[in-house]
Amino acid sequence: MLPCTTKKLFGVECFGCGTQRAAYMVAQGNFVDAFKMFPAIYTTILLCLFLFLHFVDKKRNYHKIIISLAILNAIIMVIAYIYKHFFNFK
Amino acid sequence: MENYQNQNDPQNYQNSNFNNGNENFIPSQLPNATAILVLGIISILGSCCFYGIVGLICGIIALVLAKKSTSLYKQNPNAYTNYSNVNTGRILAIIGIVLSVLMIIFIVFMISVVGMEALTDQQLMQERIQEFFQQYQ
Numbered sequence: 341m342l343p344c345t346t347k348k349l350f351g352v353e354c355f356g357c358g359t360q361r362a363a364y365m366v367a368q369g370n371f372v373d374a375f376k377m378f379p380a381i382y383t384t385i386l387l388c389l390f391l392f393l394h395f396v397d398k399k400r401n402y403h404k405i406i407i408s409l410a411i412l413n414a415i416i417m418v419i420a421y422i423y424k425h426f427f428n429f430k
Numbered sequence: 431m432e433n434y435q436n437q438n439d440p441q442n443y444q445n446s447n448f449n450n451g452n453e454n455f456i457p458s459q460l461p462n463a464t465a466i467l468v469l470g471i472i473s474i475l476g477s478c479c480f481y482g483i484v485g486l487i488c489g490i491i492a493l494v495l496a497k498k499s500t501s502l503y504k505q506n507p508n509a510y511t512n513y514s515n516v517n518t519g520r521i522l523a524i525i526g527i528v529l530s531v532l533m534i535i536f537i538v539f540m541i542s543v544v545g546m547e548a549l550t551d552q553q554l555m556q557e558r559i560q561e562f563f564q565q566y567q
Contacts, residue, residue, distance in 0.1 A: 345480050346533070352540045355533055356478030391471060394518075403518045410474055414525050418532065426559070 353425070355417045359384065380416040387413055460499045463512045466492050466519035473526030482533035485526045492523035 341361070346354040358378035365374035366381060374381050387409045394402040469492035477485030499516045507513075544558045 350537055354478035355529060403514045406518055407521050410522050410525050414529055
């Protein structure tokens with residue numbers, strides 16, 4: 341797996357840390373563990389799926405879905421990150 | 431496009447999509463639309479890699495390109511078919527820039543609170559963060 345450069349240099353996890361581990365868990369079928377590892381994994385998978393569809397399927401319009409999924413993804417990432425770092429170990 | 435370059439005013443070359451004077455026009459593609467979309471995707475997916483710098487750079491490039499394309503489209507909204515690509519790419523780039531900036535702010539915040547030497551030490555870092563929060567309670 342690719343190492344996180346932010347974590348390597350500063351020791352601080354980034355917003356995307358856990359994506360690869362969570363994707364691996366989803367591929368193995370551990371859906372609950374994947375959600376606990378990185379809650380935004382499902383919106384990320386959906387976003388990638390719809391982006392792929394957008395490039396392949398020219399007839400339909402996926403713009404609203406892509407934009408709303410991207411905003412949702414960013415919000416989930418930030419909230420999960422803040423939760424993981426500031427409220428989890430107290 | 432080559433057939434329509436006998437336009438009088440070189441400034442309005444995007445009007446070359448119109449057959450001069452006639453109402454029927456040939457819908458064409460905005461330049462860089464796919465590039466803007468791809469840059470926006472890289473910016474949102476790569477916003478965490480390399481300390482947020484990749485997302486920031488790609489997002490800013492996408493925004494600049496999107497600004498050009500949007501002004502082109504606004505002058506002549508009927509002539510282009512793929513404006514929605516530009517719009518999607520622009521919004522993805524904005525989200526990517528926001529995430530990257532948050533990432534950079536967070537790194538700076540952590541360095542200022544925790545200190546450089548405690549960053550690689552997980553336990554020391556947690557102690558320092560708890561100290562920081564207890565100051566304000």
